[in-house]
Amino acid sequence: MKFKHKFIILVLIVIYVFNILPFSISFAEEFYEDKETLNFLNNESSLSEEMKKEFKDLLENLFSQRNDAIVSGDCDLLKGFYDLNIKVSLWAYESEAKKTQYLINWSEKQAVKFRDLKSIVRIRKVAEKEPGLYGVICDVATDFNYYYIDSPDIINHFRLGTNHYLNLKKENDKYIITKEWYTDPFADSLDIKNIKSEEISKYILEHQPPEFIPNERQLKAIEYAHTYCGISEDDNFIFKYNSKYKNHNPDGGDCANFASQILHEGGGFKKNQLWNYSGKEGTKAWLNAQGFKNYMVGSGRASYIAKGTYQQTYKAAFNMKPGDFVAYEKKGRITHISTVTGFDSKGYPLVTCHNTDRLLVPYDLGWSNDNIRFHLIHVHY
Known part of the structure; x- marks a missing residue:
């Protein structure tokens, strides 16, 4: 078979495969297929329920600090959980800081303010990977409460769920995040560029909820x-x-x-x-x-x-x-x-x-x- 014909057939096969795949690629695929995560799930021995409780309290404090950073707009609140001299830990901090800034930018576009955020943490697994280094897999549900700037007494609410895999290293009397992966609800979008925020905010604030009765x-x-x-x-x-x-x-x-x-x-x-x-x-x-x-x-x-x-x-x-x-x-x-x-x-x-x-x-x-x-x-x- 001539090379040209082989190439055409190959192209057709690729088109066919990409059109029958029953899913869309997302960060979830990377999270579940990460070899280190899978090895951790399959091979590491889990710690006691008492240790799980210790890490649950630790992570609830972590997510509480992240939530406070979003409400206050102060990313410095996050720094205590990272070692900024370690590249992967610094990257994890910078990633969280960028997401916090995105939420602040979005709230300005939306003409809203976050009143408070609260997270529920469920520990799935904790294991000691090496002396003083722990791997943790957990699920987190975070409630966001916000109000529009012209009606601060009316509180709106939504909830996000994320799955996290963290490496935590014990240093003296505290734990430092050395790595973190999670199914990120903002992974596809962290920029609000060239957008007429004032015009959009004004339009949104002019509205009221419709009179809608579902069938x-x-x-x-x-x-x-x-x-x-x-x-x-x-x-x-x-x-x-x-x-x-x-x-x-x-x-x-x-x-x-x-x-x-x-x-x-x-x-x-x-x-x-x-x-x-x-x-x-x-x-x-x-x-x-x-x-x-x-x-x-x-x-x-x-x-x-x-x-x-x-x-x-x-x-x-x-x-x-x-x-x-x-x-x-x-x-x-x-x-x-x-x-x-x-x-x-x-x-x-x-x-x-x-x-x-x-x-x-x-x-x-x-x-x-x-x-x-x-x-x-x-x-x-």
């Missing part, structure tokens, strides 16, 4: 999303998904799978040959973010409200209703799906989704880079 199918979709998002406000249900479905985060992402569940289990949309899930496996339209968006719009079960950058679409977003969904495009492909399940006190759309787990989070938070395109999709219930 029965929309109501059930909302209830399903809030129950199985992984960080339900029922504290006995934190970090749990619906066991009927495989958690596809280790495969690269579970966002489309969860959005499909919301529409089927909650919204009553029937499965078919193209959009289907059975035996812990699903079709591309069910599991793949790009495939899900294309199927929903192409089948007539949904239609476009708007598409474009944040500045091009933020006004149209106020037309979204609970049960609709947002598809996030990066580098020409849809990489994430989240479902609108409520409004805040200004009628700003709030979304619920998997990887990372979000409950009633402002739809653009974590998606502020100028290369992100928003697809605002209305679902026909």
Whole structure:
């Protein structure tokens, strides 16, 4: 076979493979496939419950300091947990400082202030990797409480869930973070550039929540999303998904799978040959973010409200209703799906989704880079 023909066949194979993969690449894939993390999960002996309690208290203090840094805007509060002379520890600190600054920038754009943040920590495993060096894997649910600057008495609330792997080194009477990886809800967007914040803030502040009464199918979709998002406000249900479905985060992402569940289990949309899930496996339209968006719009079960950058679409977003969904495009492909399940006190759309787990989070938070395109999709219930 001639080289040209071989090359064409190879290109076709690559195109085929990338279009049938039932997931979108995300930081979750890197987290679960990190060799050190997997070796730690599989091979290291876990410490006693007493030691787990010690590290739980330590980490709750760590996340409390991080939360205070966001509220106060003072990143120096974080420095005590790092050794800035160690490169990886310095990088971990700088990463947290950048995320803190991003949240401050976002709040200014949004015309809100964070009142307080509170984190719930669940220790999954603690093990001594070498004398004085400990590995910890934990789940963290963080509640964010905020208010708009023109109505400080009205408190809005959302919750984020993250999975963390940390190396902690004991130095004298305290522990220092030498490494940290986690499923980061802001990994895809840490910049707010060239955005007319004053114009956006003014527009948002002019709004009030709409008078919206969901129909029965929309109501059930909302209830399903809030129950199985992984960080339900029922504290006995934190970090749990619906066991009927495989958690596809280790495969690269579970966002489309969860959005499909919301529409089927909650919204009553029937499965078919193209959009289907059975035996812990699903079709591309069910599991793949790009495939899900294309199927929903192409089948007539949904239609476009708007598409474009944040500045091009933020006004149209106020037309979204609970049960609709947002598809996030990066580098020409849809990489994430989240479902609108409520409004805040200004009628700003709030979304619920998997990887990372979000409950009633402002739809653009974590998606502020100028290369992100928003697809605002209305679902026909």
